[in-house]
Amino acid sequence: MPVTRKGPFESDSVVEAIRAAIVSGDYVPDQRLVEADLSERFSVSRGAVRSALLQLDNEGLVERVPHRGARVRAVSLAEAIEITEVRMAVEGLCAAKAAQRVAEAEIDELWQIREQMIAAVGTGAVMAYSGLNNRLHRRIVEMSGQSTAESVIERLRGQSVRHQFRLALRPGRPLVSLPEHLAIIDAICSRDPVAAEQTARRHLGSVIEALRDASAPTALT
Incomplete structure (x- = not known):
C-alpha cells in the first residue's frame, strides 16, 4: 500500500515500506531499485x-553499485547460516534475560501464543504458524529489555528472512520447530534463564541444520 504520510517522518515511512516489500518478496535479490519508481x-x-x-x-x-544505483542485496545460503549462528548467541542471551524479567501479563501472552502455535500446526495453517513464529521471537527480545540486541537481531533477521521463509514452508518443518518453540516458552514462563538460553540456542541450531539440508540446487536460487 502506498505510503502517503509527509513531513518530518517521511523518510522513516519509506524505509519501512521498502523494507517490507523486500522482506515479502515484492522486490527480489539483485533487482534494481529505481528512485523515480519508488518515489511514485x-x-x-x-x-x-x-x-x-x-x-x-x-x-x-x-x-549501492557505483554508476548503476541500488539493488536488492542477495544473501547466500552460507551467509544466512552465519547470520543464524550470530542470532543463536544473541537470542540465547535475550531468552535468558526474558526469563529473569518476564511479568505475569507477559506469561499470559506467551501462553496464548503457545496455544495458537499448537492450533496452527494442528490445522496445517503454515502461514499463520510462520507469523506466530516471528511474533514469538520478537516478543522474547522485547521482553528481555536488551535494546542493543533488539536492533542487531532485527537487522540480521531482515537479511536472512528469505531463507527463513523458504525453510518455514518446507513440508514437515513446523512439526520439528513447534516443540522447540514450546520448550522456549515453557522455560521463560518458568523463569528459568539457564533452560531458556539452552532451548533458544538449541532451536536456532536446528534452524542452521535445516538450512544446510536445504542447500541442494533445487531448493535454493
Whole structure:
C-alpha cells in the first residue's frame, strides 16, 4: 500500500515500506531499485527514497553499485547460516534475560501464543504458524529489555528472512520447530534463564541444520 504520510517522518515511512516489500518478496535479490519508481509507488519525495536506500544499505538489505544505483542485496545460503549462528548467541542471551524479567501479563501472552502455535500446526495453517513464529521471537527480545540486541537481531533477521521463509514452508518443518518453540516458552514462563538460553540456542541450531539440508540446487536460487 502506498505510503502517503509527509513531513518530518517521511523518510522513516519509506524505509519501512521498502523494507517490507523486500522482506515479502515484492522486490527480489539483485533487482534494481529505481528512485523515480519508488518515489511514485510510495508517494514520497526522491530525497526521502534516497535517504531510505542509504539506511537499507547500512542494514544490509540493499547494496549501492557505483554508476548503476541500488539493488536488492542477495544473501547466500552460507551467509544466512552465519547470520543464524550470530542470532543463536544473541537470542540465547535475550531468552535468558526474558526469563529473569518476564511479568505475569507477559506469561499470559506467551501462553496464548503457545496455544495458537499448537492450533496452527494442528490445522496445517503454515502461514499463520510462520507469523506466530516471528511474533514469538520478537516478543522474547522485547521482553528481555536488551535494546542493543533488539536492533542487531532485527537487522540480521531482515537479511536472512528469505531463507527463513523458504525453510518455514518446507513440508514437515513446523512439526520439528513447534516443540522447540514450546520448550522456549515453557522455560521463560518458568523463569528459568539457564533452560531458556539452552532451548533458544538449541532451536536456532536446528534452524542452521535445516538450512544446510536445504542447500541442494533445487531448493535454493
